[in-house]
Amino acid sequence: MSIPTLTLSPSEISYIQTSLSHPDTPTRLDGRSLLDSRGIEVAYNIFPHANGSARVKIGNTEVIAGIKLEVVDYTPVSSSTSSGTVKPGSESWRGRVDVDITPQSFPSAQPNALSSLSTYLSSIISSQFLPSIPSFPITTTKYFQPQLHLSLLSSDGNILTALIIASRSAFADLKIPKIKVIQWTGESESESNAGGGGVIGKGDLSGIKAAISTRRKGKYVTKGNEDWDLDLSGDGEGLGYMEGREKLPVLITLNLVPNSDNIFIDSTAQEESACPSKLHLFFSASTTPSMSSSGNKPESKLKICGIRFEGGQSIDASRIKGLLEEGSRIAKELIDELNTSLPK
Secondary structure: OOOOOOOOHHHHHHHHHHHHOOOOOOOOOOOOOOOOOOOOEEEEEEOOOOOOOOOOOOOOOOEEEEEEEEEEEEEOOEEEOOOOOOOOOOOOOOOOEEEEEEEHHOOOHHHHHHHHHHHHHHHHHHHHHHHHHHOOEOOOOOOEEEEEEEEEEOOOOOOHHHHHHHHHHHHHHOOEEEEEEOEEEEOOOOOHHOOOOOOOOEEEOOOOOOOOOEEOOOEEEEEEEEEEEEOOOOOOOEEEEEOOHOOOOEEEEEOOOOOOOOOOOOOHHHHHOOOOOEEEEEEEEEEEEEEOOOOOOOOOOEEEEEEEEOOOOOOHHHHHHHHHHHHHHHHHHHHHHHHHOOOO
């Protein structure tokens, strides 16, 4: 599935491709250089009743994102792997993603095409971004499940990058309730209490039923089922930001110019229509950012966590390494810049 593009005349397509493929002075319609991005605006906490939310604008492409935490039971999903183990990132409690494509984003697209596009984009974010989200355990059998909802309000190219940045920003704003586990434990005074003869155990002040008995060092210990409650100690708010949010992935899309070795980033809708082939590179920070040698901004070490290719243009194998290095350089700048403005 491909993202809908504008309908351009052959002369318009030829003009854009010729301008982008010039060997010495390639030009773009808005005057940017090939590796210049439009301004990226990020706003956090735009929905006061969401657990985390953000708005992202890249040029005229705008996305809003919100996260709601649901309490779910831990139930491992069935796996198709030969080892029978659950593939990391595919756990049922890890999260859900829904992408809403508003009709004004693609006015000429039919409703069924928008629905298919929503499913397509949701699957990409679920497979490429969601595995980087850590688990949020409450007890041994319950988890907080983040449900991420994204809405594309307007589209002017590069929407997948905007969706990934919005997802990253919403999780950076995610405030997780602090919890405390409540569990009763008591010891019996003699072995005669182990047979279920009416004495549950010393210290059983809460009357917890269905307790189980286990043998430990000559005494019998009874335990009630785990329960949990909000922990309002400390600052009294009972909320905390997600750990490791500085490491969350970003997406760098390298657009390929037909019949040329030139590449460019942050394509507009017209450029995407003229140059449909693109390489999506997903990068995440592998370690906690450290201060740069100048001491001004934190720097991150990156690892690639996903690659996708769209379009019919082929890529020569000799170019792959250079494209990965260029994508890594751009991703590092983007991650470092986003991390300087995380909510506190």
